[in-house]
Amino acid sequence: MTDALQPTAARPATLEDVARVAGVSRSTVSRVVNGVRNVDPAIQETVRQAVAATGYVPNGAARALVTRRADTVALIVSGAGETGGDGMLFTDPFFGRVVGGVLCGLRPPGMHPVLMLADDDASRAQVIAYLRRGSADGALLVSTHGGDPLPALLAEAGLPAVLFGRPAAALPLSYVDLANHEGARLAADHLAARGCRRVVTVTGPADLPAGQDRQAGFREAMARHGRPWSPEAAGDFTRRGGAAAMTRLLAEHPDLDGVFAANDLMAQGVLAVLREHGRRVPEDVAVIGFDDSSAATAAHPRLTTVRQPVEEMATRMTTLLLDRIRHPGAAPTSVLFEPRLIIRDSA
Amino acid sequence: MTDALQPTAARPATLEDVARVAGVSRSTVSRVVNGVRNVDPAIQETVRQAVAATGYVPNGAARALVTRRADTVALIVSGAGETGGDGMLFTDPFFGRVVGGVLCGLRPPGMHPVLMLADDDASRAQVIAYLRRGSADGALLVSTHGGDPLPALLAEAGLPAVLFGRPAAALPLSYVDLANHEGARLAADHLAARGCRRVVTVTGPADLPAGQDRQAGFREAMARHGRPWSPEAAGDFTRRGGAAAMTRLLAEHPDLDGVFAANDLMAQGVLAVLREHGRRVPEDVAVIGFDDSSAATAAHPRLTTVRQPVEEMATRMTTLLLDRIRHPGAAPTSVLFEPRLIIRDSA
DNA sequence: CCACACGGAGGGAGCGCTCTCCGGCACGCC
DNA sequence: GGCGTGCCGGAGAGCGCTCCCTCCGTGTGG
Numbered sequence: 136m137t138d139a140l141q142p143t144a145a146r147p148a149t150l151e152d153v154a155r156v157a158g159v160s161r162s163t164v165s166r167v168v169n170g171v172r173n174v175d176p177a178i179q180e181t182v183r184q185a186v187a188a189t190g191y192v193p194n195g196a197a198r199a200l201v202t203r204r205a206d207t208v209a210l211i212v213s214g215a216g217e218t219g220g221d222g223m224l225f226t227d228p229f230f231g232r233v234v235g236g237v238l239c240g241l242r243p244p245g246m247h248p249v250l251m252l253a254d255d256d257a258s259r260a261q262v263i264a265y266l267r268r269g270s271a272d273g274a275l276l277v278s279t280h281g282g283d284p285l286p287a288l289l290a291e292a293g294l295p296a297v298l299f300g301r302p303a304a305a306l307p308l309s310y311v312d313l314a315n316h317e318g319a320r321l322a323a324d325h326l327a328a329r330g331c332r333r334v335v336t337v338t339g340p341a342d343l344p345a346g347q348d349r350q351a352g353f354r355e356a357m358a359r360h361g362r363p364w365s366p367e368a369a370g371d372f373t374r375r376g377g378a379a380a381m382t383r384l385l386a387e388h389p390d391l392d393g394v395f396a397a398n399d400l401m402a403q404g405v406l407a408v409l410r411e412h413g414r415r416v417p418e419d420v421a422v423i424g425f426d427d428s429s430a431a432t433a434a435h436p437r438l439t440t441v442r443q444p445v446e447e448m449a450t451r452m453t454t455l456l457l458d459r460i461r462h463p464g465a466a467p468t469s470v471l472f473e474p475r476l477i478i479r480d481s482a
Numbered sequence: 483m484t485d486a487l488q489p490t491a492a493r494p495a496t497l498e499d500v501a502r503v504a505g506v507s508r509s510t511v512s513r514v515v516n517g518v519r520n521v522d523p524a525i526q527e528t529v530r531q532a533v534a535a536t537g538y539v540p541n542g543a544a545r546a547l548v549t550r551r552a553d554t555v556a557l558i559v560s561g562a563g564e565t566g567g568d569g570m571l572f573t574d575p576f577f578g579r580v581v582g583g584v585l586c587g588l589r590p591p592g593m594h595p596v597l598m599l600a601d602d603d604a605s606r607a608q609v610i611a612y613l614r615r616g617s618a619d620g621a622l623l624v625s626t627h628g629g630d631p632l633p634a635l636l637a638e639a640g641l642p643a644v645l646f647g648r649p650a651a652a653l654p655l656s657y658v659d660l661a662n663h664e665g666a667r668l669a670a671d672h673l674a675a676r677g678c679r680r681v682v683t684v685t686g687p688a689d690l691p692a693g694q695d696r697q698a699g700f701r702e703a704m705a706r707h708g709r710p711w712s713p714e715a716a717g718d719f720t721r722r723g724g725a726a727a728m729t730r731l732l733a734e735h736p737d738l739d740g741v742f743a744a745n746d747l748m749a750q751g752v753l754a755v756l757r758e759h760g761r762r763v764p765e766d767v768a769v770i771g772f773d774d775s776s777a778a779t780a781a782h783p784r785l786t787t788v789r790q791p792v793e794e795m796a797t798r799m800t801t802l803l804l805d806r807i808r809h810p811g812a813a814p815t816s817v818l819f820e821p822r823l824i825i826r827d828s829a
Numbered sequence: 830c831c832a833c834a835c836g837g838a839g840g841g842a843g844c845g846c847t848c849t850c851c852g853g854c855a856c857g858c859c
Numbered sequence: 860g861g862c863g864t865g866c867c868g869g870a871g872a873g874c875g876c877t878c879c880c881t882c883c884g885t886g887t888g889g
Contacts, residue, residue, distance in 0.1 A: 147614070149845055160869045165847065173867065195617040196552070197845035199543035201874050207596065207617075225578030226776045234572045238599055245608070249554065249596040252585055261592070267494070270542040270554075374780060403780055410782065429573040433721060433750055435757065435782060496875055507839045512877065520837065544875035548844050 148189035157185035168193060199269070208456060209271040210237055210248035211262055214279040227372070227400065228428040229445060233277055233299065236449025244457060248275065253285050266294045273456045275299070275449075279372075281342025295459040297452045301344045301469070309455050309467040311448045315345055318441040318474030319352030322395050322423040325439070325476055327360040329421055331393030336367045337380040337405060339397035346372075349397045349425060366391075370401045377401025381408040392420055393482070399424040399431045402438055406481070421482035436480035448472055495536035504532035515540060546616070555803060556618040557584055557595035558609055561626040574719070574747065575775040576792060580624055580646060583796025591804060595622065600632050613641045620803045622646070622796075626719075628689025642806040644799045648691045648816070656802050656814040658795045662692055665788040665821030666699030669742050669770045672786070672823055674707040676768055678740030683714040684727040684752060686744040693719075696744045696772060713738075717748045724748025728755040739767055740829070746771040746778045749785050753828070768829035783827035795819055 150168075154161045159178060166174050167182040168191075174182075185191075199205050212230065225231075237248050249271060253259045262285065266274060273295035276285060281303040289296040290306045298310035326334050336353055339346025350367065357365055366388050368380035377396055381404060384391065394409075396402035402424030406416060414420045416436055424431055427442035451470055459465065497515075501508045506525060513521050514529040515538075521529075532538075546552050559577065572578075584595050596618060600606045609632065613621060620642035623632060628650040636643040637653045645657035673681050683700055686693025697714070704712055713735050715727035724743055728751060731738065741756075743749035749771030753763060761767045763783055771778055774789035798817055806812065 150847095151845080161846085162848085162870075163868060166868090169847085171848095175867070178868085192611055192614040194547070194845050195612075195615040196543050196546035196550075197874090198847075199874095200541070200547055200845080200876085201847045203543075203874080205543070210597070225581045226575050227578070228573045228575075231572030231574070231578060234597065238597065242599075247596045247598055247612070249594045250557070250581065250585065251594055252589075264539055265542075265594070267539040268542040374776075407782065429721075430780070433777070433780070435754060497877095498875080508876085509840080509878085510838060513838090516877085518878095522837070525838085541875050544844090545877075547846085547875080548877045550844085 147194075148191040149194070150191075153182065153185045153189050153191045156189055157182045203269065205270055205272050206244075206246050207271045208241065208246060208248055208453070208460075209251050209262065209266060209274045210234070211251045211253050211274055211276045211285065212279065213253040213259075213262075213276055213283050213285045228430055229398075229426065230277070232428065232445035233449045236446035237275060237453055239446065240450035240453030240457075246457075259285050259288060263288055263292055263294070267292065272460045273297075275452055275456055278302075279343070281340065281344065281346075295456060295463065297456040297459065299448065299452055301348075303342065303344055307467050309459060309469060311452045311455065311470045311472065313345075313443045313448070313472050313474055315348035315474070316352035316355070318425065318443070319349040319395070320356040321474060321476040322425070322441055323353050323356030323360065325478070325482060326393045326395065326421060326423060327357070329393070329417075329482060331421055333388065333391045334362070334365050334393035334395065335384045335388060335391045336365060337370045337377050337384070337394065337396040337401050338367050339370060339372050339401075341369060346397055353395055370397065370404075372398050372400060374400045374404040374407075377404030378408050379404070381405040385409075385412060394420060394422045396422065396424050399426045399428045399434070399438055399440055402440070402481075403430050403434050406434055406436075406438075417480065417482050423482045427477050431477070431479070434481070439479045439482040440477050442475045442477045444472055494541075495538040496541070497538075500529065500532045500536050500538045503536055504529045550616065552617055552619050553591075553593050554618045555588065555593060555595055555800070555807075556598050556609065556613060556621045557581070558598045558600050558621055558623045558632065559626065560600040560606075560609075560623055560630050560632045575777055576745075576773065577624070579775065579792040580796045583793035584622060584800055586793065587797035587800030587804075593804075606632050606635060610635055610639055610641070614639065619807045620644075622799055622803055625649075626690070628687065628691065628693075642803060642810065644803045644806065646795065646799060650689065650691055654814050656806060656816060658799045658802065658817045658819065660692075660790045660795070660819050660821055662695035662821070663699035663702070665772065665790070666696040666742070667703040668821060668823040669772070669788055670700050670703030670707065672825070672829060673740045673742065673768060673770060674704070676740070676764075676829060678768055680735065680738045681709070681712050681740035681742065682731045682735060682738050683712060684717045684724050684731070684741065684743040684748050685714050686717060686719050686748075688716060693744055700742055717744065717751075719745050719747060721747045721751040721754075724751030725755050726751070728752040732756075732759060741767060741769045743769065743771050746773045746775045746781070746785055746787055749787070749828075750777050750781050753781055753783075753785075764827065764829050770829045774824050778824070778826070781828070786826045786829040787824050789822045789824045791819055 150161045150164050153164045164182050166172050167179050251262050253262045277299045286302045286306050290308050296308055298308055301310055301312045338350045368384045370376040370380040394405050396405050405422055409416055409420055416422050424438040424440035427440045431438040431440045497508045497511050500511045511529050513519050514526050598609050600609045624646045633649045633653050637655050643655055648657055648659045685697045715731045717723040717727040741752050743752050752769055756763055756767055763769050771785040771787035774787045778785040778787045
C-alpha cells in the first residue's frame with residue numbers, strides 16, 4: 136500500500152488524494168461524490184473504489200465555505216432573564232416534543248439542529264453572530280416570553296427564521312401556531328356542557344400571546360354561555376405556578392366547580408392542590424388542561440385536555456424554514472393548527 | 483458612504499473589506515479581531531471602528547477550514563432500533579436535564595451542541611461521517627441501549643467522545659457515571675430500615691449497565707439484610723413499562739410491602755397501579771424511585787428517590803470532552819458521582 | 830556611527846472544496 | 860468529407876480566513 140492509499144490518521148484524505156488514487160482529476164471526483172452531471176460509469180466505479188480505499192469524507196468547512204451553506208439550523212429557546220437553572224427549562228415536556236418534531240423534519244434533508252439558549256443580551260448577540268457568520272443557515276425559535284427581543288433582532292438582521300407561536304409584536308417572520316382561541320373555546324364548551332357553574336381559570340404568562348389567546352378565547356366562550364366573568368389567577372406554565380394560582384383561587388372561591396388551566400403542567404399543580412383540599416376530581420371539580428403533553432396521562436386522574444400537535448407543528452416549522460432558506464426572497468408564511476379536545480378522566 | 487462602508491446585504495463584509503476601510507492589511511485586522519500579538523493601540527482602535535462600520539462578522543466556515551475546529555460538539559442520543567416516535571424519547575425528563583447540563587458546560591467556551599439521533603445503522607453512519615468531516619469536534623453520547631454499537635464505532639474511528647454511563651463493553655472511551663450500585667444500596671437499606679419484608683423490584687432494561695448495576699446493587703444490599711432473593715420484573719424506564727411490570731408483580735405477590743423502581747418514571751407507573759388496586763403509599767406499600775427527576779416531585783405521593791446529579795454529570799461530561807479535544811493523545815478518564823437518598827413521601 | 834535586535838505591519842501561501850470555463854473527442858448531418 | 864453539436868473530463872480561479880515569513884523602522888549597545 137502506498138501513502139496515498141493509506142493516509143495517516145493525522146491527515147484525512149482530501150479530494151486530491153482520491154483523485155490521485157483513482158487517476159482522474161479533482162473535479163471528476165467531486166462530480167461523482169456529489170452526483171452531478173454525467174460521469175462515465177466505469178470512471179464512477181473507479182472513483183468509488185478510491186473513495187472507499189482512502190476512507191474519504193468531504194470536509195464540511197471547505198464545502199460550507201464555497202457553497203455558503205452550513206446545512207445546520209439553530210434551534211433557539213429564548214426567554215428573557217433568569218431561567219433559574221437551565222435544567223428546569225428543558226424539563227418541560229413541551230420542549231422535548233418540539234425537539235422531537237424538529238429532528239423529524241430535519242432528518243430528510245440530512246440536517247441537524249444546534250441548540251442555543253438566549254436568555255440575556257449577551258447570549259442574544261451570540262445567537263445573531265452565530266447566524267451571521269454562517270454557522271447556521273436559519274433559526275427555529277421558541278420564545279417563552281412575550282417581551283423577547285430576539286424575534287425583532289432576527290427580522291432586522293434579515294436572517295431566515297421561523298417562530299413557534301405568533302410573535303408578540305407584528306413582525307415579518309414566518310410562524311406556526313395553534314388556534315389557541317378555538318382551543319380555549321373547546322375547553323369552555325366542555326365545562327359548560329358538564330354543567331359547571333363556577334369556573335375559574337389559571338392563565339399562562341400575561342405577555343405571551345399563547346397565554347393571552349387562551350385566556351381571551353376562554354372568556355369569550357364563557358360569555359357566549361352567559362357567564363360574563365370568571366375568576367382568573369396568573370400562572371407561569373410551571374407545575375408550581377399552577378399550584379400557587381390554584382391555592383389563591385380556592386381561598387377566594389371555595390365553591391368553584393371547574394378549572395381551566397392554560398397548560399398541562401399547571402393543571403398538574405391544580406390537581407395536587409385540589410387533592411390536598413379534599414376535592415374530588417372530577418366529581419367535585421372538573422379540570423381541563425392544555426397541550427396534551429405527557430403530563431396529561433401521567434397525572435391522576437388523567438387529564439382531559441386540549442391537544443396541541445406540537446411535534447407536527449415543530450416539523451412544519453422546519454419545512455417552513457427550509458423553504459425560506461432556499462427562497463430568501465419569499466414572503467413570510469404562517470400556519471395555524473387546529474386544536475382538539477381529548478376527553479379523559481378529569482372533566 | 484462608499485460601497486466599502488455599506489456592503490450590500492447580499493455580500494457580507496470580509497476581512498479584506500474591513501482592512502480597506504481601516505487602511506491596514508488583512509493580517510492586522512485578523513490580529514485585532516482575534517486579539518493575538520501586539521498591535522499598536524491607535525491602529526487597534528481604527529480597526530475596531532472599521533469592524534463596527536462594516537458590520538463585520540468573521541466567516542465561520544473559512545475559519546473552521548484553516549483552524550480545523552468547528553467549535554461545535556455533537557450531542558448524540560443513541561438507542562438501537564425503533565424509538566416508536568422520537569417525541570416519546572425526549573419526553574423523558576432525563577434528557578432535558580442532560581441538555582441543560584451540557585448547555586451549561588458549553589457556555590463558557592462559547593460552543594454549542596448539535597443534536598443528533600442515532601437509532602439505526604444509517605443514522606449511526608451519518609453521525610460518524612458528521613464528525614469525520616469536521617462538522618463537530620467531538621461527541622457527547624447518551625446511550626439508551628446496552629447493545630448500542632455507536633461507542634465502539636466512535637472509539638474505532640479515534641474520535642473524541644465522552645459517554646454518559648459506563649459502556650456495556652470495555653472501550654477506550656471517557657465517561658461519567660453514577661455509583662449505581664451504591665445508589666441501589668441506599669434504597670435497599672431504607673426499605674429494610676422501614677421494616678419492609680416483602681420487597682419487589684422493577685428493573686431497567688437488562689442490557690443497560692445502569693439497569694444492571696442498580697439491580698445487582700439492590701440484590702447485594704438485600705442479601706446483606708438477610709433476603710437472598712426478591713421478585714423482579716423488567717421494565718424499560720418508561721411510565722408504561724413500570725406500570726406493566728407492577729401489574730405482573732402484584733398479581734404474583736399480592737402481599738408485597740415495598741417496591742424499588744430503577745427510575746422515577748417507572749415508579750410513577752408503579753404508583754398508578756398501586757392506586758388502582760387500592761394500596762396506600764406509603765402505608766401499605768413503600769415505593770422508592772431513582773434519578774430524582776421532575777417526575778419525583780410531580781408524583782403523588784411525592785417520590786422518595788435516589789438522586790442522580792444529572793445536570794452536574796452532563797456538565798462534567800462536556801469539560802471532559804473539551805479536554806480531550808485539546809489533548810487528543812491523553813488517556814480516557816472516568817468520573818463517578820455519588821448518589822444521595824432523597825426522602826419524601828412514598829417511603 | 831554602525832551592527833544588531835526586536836517590535837509590529839504586510840505579503841502570500843495555502844486550508845479543501847465547488848463551479849465555471851475550456852478543450853478534446855465522437856457522432857451526425859448536410 | 861467537413862463542420863457543427865453534444866458530452867464528458869480537466870484546469871484553474873477563487874470562497875474568507877489564519878499564520879508563517881519577510882521587511883521595515885526604531886531603539887540599543889558596542
